[in-house]
Amino acid sequence: MTVPTAPAIDATAVAVGLTRALRAAGVATGPDRTQTFLGALAQLDPARRSDVYWAGRLTLCGSPDDLERYDRVFAACFDRDPRPHPPPRPTARPEPRPRPAATGSGIPYAPDTPGDDRTPPAAAPASPDEVLRHRDLAALTAAERAQLRRLLAAFALSGEPRRTARTHPARRGTMDPRRTVRELLRHGGEPARLRHHAPVAKPRRVVLLLDVSGSMDPYADALLRFAHAARHGPAARTPTEVFTIGTRLTRVTREMAHRDPDTALAAVAAAVPDRSGGTRLGEMLRAFLDRWGQRSCARGAVVVVLSDGWERADPALLAAQMRRLHRLAHRVVWANPRKAHPGYAPLAAGMAAALPHVDAFVEGHSLAALEHLAAVVRGEASDA
Amino acid sequence: MTGPAAGASATAGPQGGPAELRARLEATGYLVDEGLAIACFLALRLHRPLFCEGDAGVGKTALAPALADVLDAPLIRLQCYEGIDASQALYDWDFPRQLLHLRAAEAAGVAGADRLENELYSRRFLVARPLLRAVETQPSVLLVDEVDRADDEFEAFLLELLSDYTVTVPELGTLRAQSPPVVVLTSNRTREVHDALKRRCLYHWFDHPDFDRELAIVRGRQPQVTARLAAQVTAVVQRLRTENLVKPPGVAETIDWAEALDALGATELDAELAFATLGSVLKYHEDADHARSLDLSAVLAARGV
Numbered sequence: 080m081t082v083p084t085a086p087a088i089d090a091t092a093v094a095v096g097l098t099r100a101l102r103a104a105g106v107a108t109g110p111d112r113t114q115t116f117l118g119a120l121a122q123l124d125p126a127r128r129s130d131v132y133w134a135g136r137l138t139l140c141g142s143p144d145d146l147e148r149y150d151r152v153f154a155a156c157f158d159r160d161p162r163p164h165p166p167p168r169p170t171a172r173p174e175p176r177p178r179p180a181a182t183g184s185g186i187p188y189a190p191d192t193p194g195d196d197r198t199p200p201a202a203a204p205a206s207p208d209e210v211l212r213h214r215d216l217a218a219l220t221a222a223e224r225a226q227l228r229r230l231l232a233a234f235a236l237s238g239e240p241r242r243t244a245r246t247h248p249a250r251r252g253t254m255d256p257r258r259t260v261r262e263l264l265r266h267g268g269e270p271a272r273l274r275h276h277a278p279v280a281k282p283r284r285v286v287l288l289l290d291v292s293g294s295m296d297p298y299a300d301a302l303l304r305f306a307h308a309a310r311h312g313p314a315a316r317t318p319t320e321v322f323t324i325g326t327r328l329t330r331v332t333r334e335m336a337h338r339d340p341d342t343a344l345a346a347v348a349a350a351v352p353d354r355s356g357g358t359r360l361g362e363m364l365r366a367f368l369d370r371w372g373q374r375s376c377a378r379g380a381v382v383v384v385l386s387d388g389w390e391r392a393d394p395a396l397l398a399a400q401m402r403r404l405h406r407l408a409h410r411v412v413w414a415n416p417r418k419a420h421p422g423y424a425p426l427a428a429g430m431a432a433a434l435p436h437v438d439a440f441v442e443g444h445s446l447a448a449l450e451h452l453a454a455v456v457r458g459e460a461s462d463a
Numbered sequence: 464m465t466g467p468a469a470g471a472s473a474t475a476g477p478q479g480g481p482a483e484l485r486a487r488l489e490a491t492g493y494l495v496d497e498g499l500a501i502a503c504f505l506a507l508r509l510h511r512p513l514f515c516e517g518d519a520g521v522g523k524t525a526l527a528p529a530l531a532d533v534l535d536a537p538l539i540r541l542q543c544y545e546g547i548d549a550s551q552a553l554y555d556w557d558f559p560r561q562l563l564h565l566r567a568a569e570a571a572g573v574a575g576a577d578r579l580e581n582e583l584y585s586r587r588f589l590v591a592r593p594l595l596r597a598v599e600t601q602p603s604v605l606l607v608d609e610v611d612r613a614d615d616e617f618e619a620f621l622l623e624l625l626s627d628y629t630v631t632v633p634e635l636g637t638l639r640a641q642s643p644p645v646v647v648l649t650s651n652r653t654r655e656v657h658d659a660l661k662r663r664c665l666y667h668w669f670d671h672p673d674f675d676r677e678l679a680i681v682r683g684r685q686p687q688v689t690a691r692l693a694a695q696v697t698a699v700v701q702r703l704r705t706e707n708l709v710k711p712p713g714v715a716e717t718i719d720w721a722e723a724l725d726a727l728g729a730t731e732l733d734a735e736l737a738f739a740t741l742g743s744v745l746k747y748h749e750d751a752d753h754a755r756s757l758d759l760s761a762v763l764a765a766r767g768v
Contacts, residue, residue: 107658109662111662112662115509115511115665118509119505119509119665122504122505122508122509123480123481123501123504123505124480129497130481130501133497133498133501133502134501134505136498136666137498137501137502137505137665137666137667138505138665138666140666140668141658141661141662141666142516142655142661142666143516143652143668146668243545243546243614244544244545244546245545245546245548245614245616256558257550257558260558260561260562261558263562264558264561264562264565264583267565267569268562268565268566268569365707373709373710375611375652375653375654375655378653399749403709403749
């Protein structure tokens with residue numbers, strides 16, 4: 080790599096320093112991107128600040144989120160002095176934890192039991208599992224919680240299937256002209272068998288919006304585990320997005336990517352700053368729709384809101400945002416753990432405002448209720 | 464990247480620096496800022512696809528025709544949609560002609576199954592779709608529009624093209640571009656495009672332009688609109704963007720609005736006329752309601768336009 084101008088500055092060292100600082104700030108810059116960056120610098124004037132800025136921004140960033148980090152890192156590297164320091168070590172990322180031993184309580188449910196299915200056997204009503212299934216999550220002891228975790232790990236949440244525009248070869252369905260003609264050519268132009276194709280079905284995306292405010296505290300841990308299990312369950316082909324809502328909106332899909340639930344939940348706990356605080360559902364929902372929903376993830380998806388509907392702000396805003404969400408999403412499911420309490424009526428102002436724009440209103444207070452919720456998301460059950 | 468390809472197209476690339484390319488782009492009526500000028504310059508010099516992301520209506524798609532104009536190259540456009548497959552994007556075999564050829568060969572009594580088969584799967588029976596056409600046309604500008612609307616399977620087809628500028632047809636072999644086409648990909652972010660695709664590209668985020676640049680764009684696109692009206696329309700749109708709207712208007716909407724007002728014979732904007740024609744800028748009922756609650760005459764007065 081030859082640098083045409085500015086011999087005083089070693090462009091390669093500067094570039095590598097910048098990419099390392101960026102990586103520490105959370106921008107995924109690999110060596111290939113660094114290479115492109117150097118190539119770009121060679122075409123421009125590395126002594127000009129704006130040329131370096133744009134060369135880096137064009138080659139090292141990959142999303143609007145990166146741009147903000149890039150601006151910050153770039154300013155830190157180039158405004159202080161011309162030679163960047165070695166970047167500070169990342170602080171946000173937790174150290175990889177050793178997985179607990181196979182006998183530990185937090186491990187995913189090992190699928191080695193013969194004849195094991197995704198749900199515990201239903202024909203054993205006296206088993207502790209079965210009792211646990213209907214218990215309120217808020218009233219569990221520590222040991223019961225540990226058992227519940229194992230059950231949840233075997234859990235799957237797959238989206239309702241959707242017909243896509245793609246087709247695959249099938250025995251019946253509409254005629255597939257391409258394959259039929261190919262068959263014809265193969266037999267020297269003699270009419271051969273007709274070939275068919277049929278549309279491919281794919282699960283819809285599932286979006287989980289988890290309320291982590293103080294009023295949901297007894298359920299938050301179990302629901303986060305539910306979200307993790309939903310993402311990693313036996314049928315993990317469903318694209319799943321997880322957000323937490325409280326006083327601010329946090330996307331925790333990336334944190335949930337760890338296969339080990341305990342590691343994932345530790346990462347989530349580090350990423351969610353507003354746990355056990357208040358709720359501003361309407362505002363959070365608007366933030367979600369503006370930033371994520373409208374553009375991508377709510378469109379045509381099954382959106383599940385796990386919340387008790389306690390809204391501290393104006394319920395009219397919540398109603399308006401729920402209306403918006405309802406128009407975008409394929410189906411909106413609201414799971415409220417308080418619904419199961421005897422004598423419950425949706426009197427919380429937020430809940431009452433949201434209900435007209437909800438397709439299914441379910442419980443979600445126990446394992447059985449969460450199983451029911453999963454069936455609703457699959458499109459196999461309606462609200463009770 | 465191959466040596467001869469890079470050498471051949473260096474002559475077709477920009478001779479000067481980003482500033483000169485910027486001037487040439489602006490001569491075609493497409494106004495660019497410094498970042499976009501550098502992006503285009505690097506795309507041409509490094510033979511990298513340019514991945515354009517940003518809100519709807521900020522001029523991502525319009526970049527491709529402007530580049531085609533500057534390079535004096537044909538524009539090849541591929542509109543993406545869900546389920547688009549290789550036979551619609553890359554190539555397809557011309558089955559009816561293959562059959563005819565087969566029948567004709569039989570009637571003429573041609574022997575030799577191998578030769579016949581080679582003939583059947585030769586280039587003359589291959590129908591080039593946009594991506595293959597871009598590889599075979601030199602020079603050319605390829606616009607892959609709204610790549611976020613396609614699905615993951617389609618992105619996989621794009622990978623080979625975007626990294627090596629080649630298209631592989633199993634029956635024929637690999638077709639290579641003598642000089643790589645200029646590729647512009649646009650995305651509205653309705654879906655996150657896979658990182659493998661982005662890594663091969665230069666990434667440019669389109670922001671909404673500031674007042675002066677937007678005014679210049681409106682004046683450039685709608686020269687018949689009076690200067691006063693154009694300035695007023697731009698001022699109101701800039702104000703609307705600061706509001707919390709479901710869909711903030713893009714530059715395309717500003718141009719549409721100026722055109723609509725001009726079609727009505729207006730030479731200046733007042734609040735009443737603005738509300739009557741709000742449908743050109745705001746496409747959501749909630750947004751229109753919200754705008755009606757604003758004091759637009761104050762905006763018009765404050766700008767002093």
